[in-house]
Amino acid sequence: MDKATPPQHPLLDATLRTVPRRYRLPELCNDSAPAADASPATTLALVIEQARALLQRGEMPDAALKDRFTGALARMVREAMHADSGDPVFQAMVLRHRAAPVREYASLSARADQDRRAIHAAVNALAHPGKQQRLGPGPQREALAQLHACAGAAAWNELHDAAQRLLEMQQAPALADATPAARGLTQLLEHPALARLRRLDRLASDPLVAQYRSLWERYGPRSGSAGAVAQGRSSRRRGxxxxxxxxxxxxxxxxxxxxxxxxxxxxxxxxxxxxxxxIPAAHERAKTEWDAVLLGQAAAADAAPAWDVCLLVEVKASVDAAATDFPRLLRGLRLLAQADPDDVYSFATRQGTVPLRGAALRALPSASAALSGTVLYCCDAPAEPTPRLLSAASRMQLLSAAPTLDFAATLTGPTPADARELEPVWVALLEAPGWRAVLNQYATLRQVRELMVHPDDLLDVV
Incomplete structure (x- = not known):
């Protein structure tokens, strides 16, 4: 420890040691086997953890473990594809994977907000109500109002037709001085964003696209809808x-x-x-705002008083949210550790600006195994009677792998699906860097849950 950093207060250490960890997970034995009625997700978590332990010892998992993995993944896919009790998000992913119109619709939808903003800006440049007022009553003004109304109603085909009529008016010599510039109308008509929005509208009537949209609506309200706004407001209040x-x-x-x-x-x-x-380090993808922080005032014999970080607290609604946040939290700690030890940094907070010593920031641990005295995740959700051993992020990565989607698509056709088609996922899990987080998922989940406390438990101990 940096000698400029004071030792942790014994009472703080004792509090962190004794506060109950109601979300804690047990360590799994290498030979742990799932119960006969275990869910596929539990079986997958156990198999993945056994594979990780074998690789850590320099041993390769055998064919029997591979078969348990592919069999459990096949069962999880079949459950997710069940018409009534399945996972609508996964079913939408499978539909997008196998149907070209759905893939195109999803791709266009991903940038539709940006395209709508571009077209609204182009229309306002031509037909903003302020511009309309500068024209006298007549067909040109009415056409401008219609163009602007079409943009407001997201009626892209009608907007195209209205712009075309305005362009034709522009080409009439008697009206040339009273209509918008032909160049602006031509640019609007030829704008790639307008073409994409019109194509998106046409695709919306495709039966497979309608099914895709229906699946997403089963998952939750559509983005931007009144239901989504209300749901977001409720989530903010809970947070x-x-x-x-x-x-x-x-x-x-x-x-x-x-x-x-x-x-x-x-x-x-x-x-x-x-x-x-x-702080001289990259802030990208790192946690740059901490929910609550316990600070201790540093001794200041020859300088203005400053503060040291004693405990960093993040508040999460669920274990899954904390597990997803954990890599960003580690990057945030590594960011703080780049502070200049001879500097004092001004941190903005709701309570005003506070000066923190760079020496204490630099001494913060950044290794995931050394956080127990520095970081807490606070969660007010009840502890599950039977905790999920497979994290939500790992489940989604397993389900969204191309071989998994191919297997799921086969389930919708006449050809029988064979779990051996999922063996490429097993190979990727063992070998691919992009699957390292899934391979280590149980160890990470244990670390995250070890850092989690319920606020009531902390209050009780205090």
Whole structure:
């Protein structure tokens, strides 16, 4: 430890050691076998963990383990493809994988918002209501109003026709001075974004595309819809309530620590702490805002008072959310560790700007196995009676692999599907760098759950 960094307060260490970890997972034995009625996801988690342990010892998993993997993955796919109880997101992925119109529709949909903004900007440049007012009553003004209304209604074919009529008016010598410039109308008519939006509308009537959209609607409200807005508002309220509960527990801990030590070097809690751009490292894909932070004031014999990070707290709605966040959290810690030890950095928080010592930031651990005294995930969700051993991210990567989608597509046709078609996924799991996170998924899930506490448990211990 950097000698400029004070040791952790014994009471803080004791609190972190004794707070219950209700989300903790057990270590799996190398010869753990799933129960006869185990779900395919549980079987996959056990098989993947056994494969990881074998590779770590320099041994190759045998054919029997491979067969257990492909058999369990085949069962998970069959369950996900079940018409009534299956996974609509996966079924939509399979439909997109096997149907060219659906693939085109999905590709165009991915950039539709950007295309709509481009066309709205082009229409406003020609037919903004302010521009309309500068024209006298007549067919030109009416045509401009119709063009603008078509853009507002997302009626792309009608918009194209309205622009075409305006262009024809522009070419009439008697009206040339009163109509928009032909160049702008021509550019609008030839705009690739308008062509893509019109194609998107045409594809929407395809039966397979309609089925694809229906599957996504079963998963949740369409993006931008009133239902999606209401759902987002509800999620924000739940998140804010969870953050308030975690902050209250952390403030109680700070008060307890302050009561136990000299008040000249107090502890305090800040929330929404943003990492300044002054730290000389790449901020991309790293956590740059921390939900709640316990700070301890550093001794300041010959300088203005500054603070040290004692505990970083992230609030998550679920274990899956924390597991997905974990790589970003590690990158955030590595970012903080790039601080200049001789510098003091100004961090913006909801409580105002606080100066943090670079030496203490640099001393923060960044290895995933050394975080227990520095990081907590706070979650107010109930602990599951039977925890899921396969993370949501790992499940999705297994299901979205091309051989898995091919296997699922075969299930929709007359040809029998053979689990051996899934062997390329097994090979990728063992060998491909892009599958390392799935191979290590149970070890990562255990680490994340080890860092998770319920705010009520923290308050009880304090």
């Amino acid at each position: 804010e309530a969870a953050e308030a509960l975690a902050t209250r527990a952390l403030q109680a801990l700070a008060q307890r620590l302050n009561a136990d030590r000299d008040a000249s070097a107090p502890y305090r809690v800040v929330t929404s702490m943003r990492v300044p751009a002054a």
